[in-house]
Amino acid sequence: MARLVVVSNRVPLPRTKGAASAGGLAVALQSFVAPGTLWFGWSGRVMERTATKPRFVEGGGVTYATLDLGAEDYDRFYVGFANSALWPLLHFRLGLMRYTREDFDGYLAVNAAFADALMPMLRPDDMVWVHDYHLIPFAAALRARGFAGRIGFFLHIPFVPASVLEALPPARDLLRALCAYDVVGFQTRTHLADFLDCARRFTGFTVEGEEVLTDGRRVRAIANPIGIDAAGFARMAARSAGTAYIQRMRESLVGRALAISAERLDYSKGLPNRFEGFARLLARFPNQQRRVSLLQIAARSREDVEEYQTLRRELDRLAGDINGRFSQFDWVPLRYMTQTVARTKLAGLFRIARIGLVTPLRDGMNLVAKEFVAAQDPADPGVLILSRFAGAAEELTEALLVNPYDPDEIAEAMQAALEMPLEERQARHAVLRKAVFEVTSARYCNTFVDALAA
Numbered sequence: 001m002a003r004l005v006v007v008s009n010r011v012p013l014p015r016t017k018g019a020a021s022a023g024g025l026a027v028a029l030q031s032f033v034a035p036g037t038l039w040f041g042w043s044g045r046v047m048e049r050t051a052t053k054p055r056f057v058e059g060g061g062v063t064y065a066t067l068d069l070g071a072e073d074y075d076r077f078y079v080g081f082a083n084s085a086l087w088p089l090l091h092f093r094l095g096l097m098r099y100t101r102e103d104f105d106g107y108l109a110v111n112a113a114f115a116d117a118l119m120p121m122l123r124p125d126d127m128v129w130v131h132d133y134h135l136i137p138f139a140a141a142l143r144a145r146g147f148a149g150r151i152g153f154f155l156h157i158p159f160v161p162a163s164v165l166e167a168l169p170p171a172r173d174l175l176r177a178l179c180a181y182d183v184v185g186f187q188t189r190t191h192l193a194d195f196l197d198c199a200r201r202f203t204g205f206t207v208e209g210e211e212v213l214t215d216g217r218r219v220r221a222i223a224n225p226i227g228i229d230a231a232g233f234a235r236m237a238a239r240s241a242g243t244a245y246i247q248r249m250r251e252s253l254v255g256r257a258l259a260i261s262a263e264r265l266d267y268s269k270g271l272p273n274r275f276e277g278f279a280r281l282l283a284r285f286p287n288q289q290r291r292v293s294l295l296q297i298a299a300r301s302r303e304d305v306e307e308y309q310t311l312r313r314e315l316d317r318l319a320g321d322i323n324g325r326f327s328q329f330d331w332v333p334l335r336y337m338t339q340t341v342a343r344t345k346l347a348g349l350f351r352i353a354r355i356g357l358v359t360p361l362r363d364g365m366n367l368v369a370k371e372f373v374a375a376q377d378p379a380d381p382g383v384l385i386l387s388r389f390a391g392a393a394e395e396l397t398e399a400l401l402v403n404p405y406d407p408d409e410i411a412e413a414m415q416a417a418l419e420m421p422l423e424e425r426q427a428r429h430a431v432l433r434k435a436v437f438e439v440t441s442a443r444y445c446n447t448f449v450d451a452l453a454a
């Protein structure tokens with residue numbers, strides 16, 4: 001069998017596994033990759049210059065090869081084009097997009113440097129699977145260096161309609177770069193349809209069904225939703241619920257309901273709207289005061305990007321406002337923390353929560369929604385409140401779906417969840433659980449690899 005080579009900007013090096021800030025990509029893949037796999041990407045370190053030779057670490061039979069980034073490359077590639085232009089654009093936030101040609105050049109240069117470093121390690125029959133928006137030009141860079149094997153790409157975040165994408169000056173270059181892959185994967189059918197439409201409009205290539213015909217090659221586009229190891233997460237949650245940590249949490253709640261949210265501190269996650277929604281719950285349904293606490297875990301992320309610093313200050317202020325306004329001497333409504341929490345602890349917290357509040361303004365998939373479902377006790381499950389604009393909403397239709405731009409809708413969904421009878425909670429959870437146990441991370445990986453091998 002061909003060797004699998006995974007390429008992603010973040011590499012879950014063995015010693016950093018389990019960090020809650022890792023994001024869906026690393027989490028879904030790290031449980032799947034088979035011994036013998038080569039995983040290549042950024043080391044997470046910034047040095048004076050970008051390295052030319054990778055450093056190797058072994059773990060579970062997988063070889064991890066990583067490169068340090070130089071300070072200027074880090075600024076232009078990671079802070080700049082990837083996270084100040086592409087990330088906001090692909091989350092429908094044109095107002096936050098900061099584009100410069102220098103950043104785009106830096107983005108191309110890092111992709112080229114990564115390709116230079118990987119090339120000598122590649123065997124002709126390797127299958128290369130590239131992940132996420134940092135590395136869109138990676139296949140073109142490998143092809144330019146003579147690699148002729150199969151290369152696939154999966155986009156973990158949303159894809160946007162042509163009328164949004166056209167605002168990005170190098171939109172056409174990126175679409176042509178995507179057409180250098182053999183397979184291009186998206187989280188949902190909507191993202192897939194938008195990609196095909198953009199390919200038709202911007203590249204001059206022909207689109208036939210779900211394939212793009214380039215000069216001499218075929219690119220297959222697929223929708224392949226990412227999932228979790230549902231059974232594993234459910235076991236972890238059940239175990240975790242019996243630990244001293246979760247016992248302490250229970251004691252601190254003194255019988256009150258727990259609502260929980262956990263993610264990276266990112267403007268795509270809709271945190272200010274959620275805080276406002278919670279404040280409206282307490283104001284409009286005052287009988288819920290003292291009866292519920294919201295634990296918001298917002299792990300600090302991308303702190304060198306200005307928008308993230310601004311958001312953090314805003315959340316500090318909003319959290320202070322809410323707690324100043326509603327707290328009583330023995331009850332604090334909002335517990336807000338920006339540290340990361342280990343996944344095992346998170347699983348236990350999900351299990352004892354009455355509400356999982358997952359309200360991003362946009363999200364490619366959102367695996368927290370799936371983890372929350374898997375973590376519940378089917379006999380007495382909590383309620384998932386989910387944004388319509390998370391990819392997960394296409395599958396998790398029995399959640400309470402909300403438009404996260406309307407804080408009153410969030411408040412009303414919380415009220416409904418707190419008052420929901422046991423039978424309805426069980427019925428909704430049973431349907432959600434089935435969906436989460438069906439579309440697992442293993443299925444996601446197999447589907448993609450099969451498509452790439454075809």
Ligand code: G6P
Pocket residue numbers: 010021022023024025132133156157301302
């Ligand atoms: C999202 C992205 C991932 C990224 C993760 C963490 O999940 O899709 O590609 O790795 O966020 O962000 P960071 O900037 O820390 O890598």
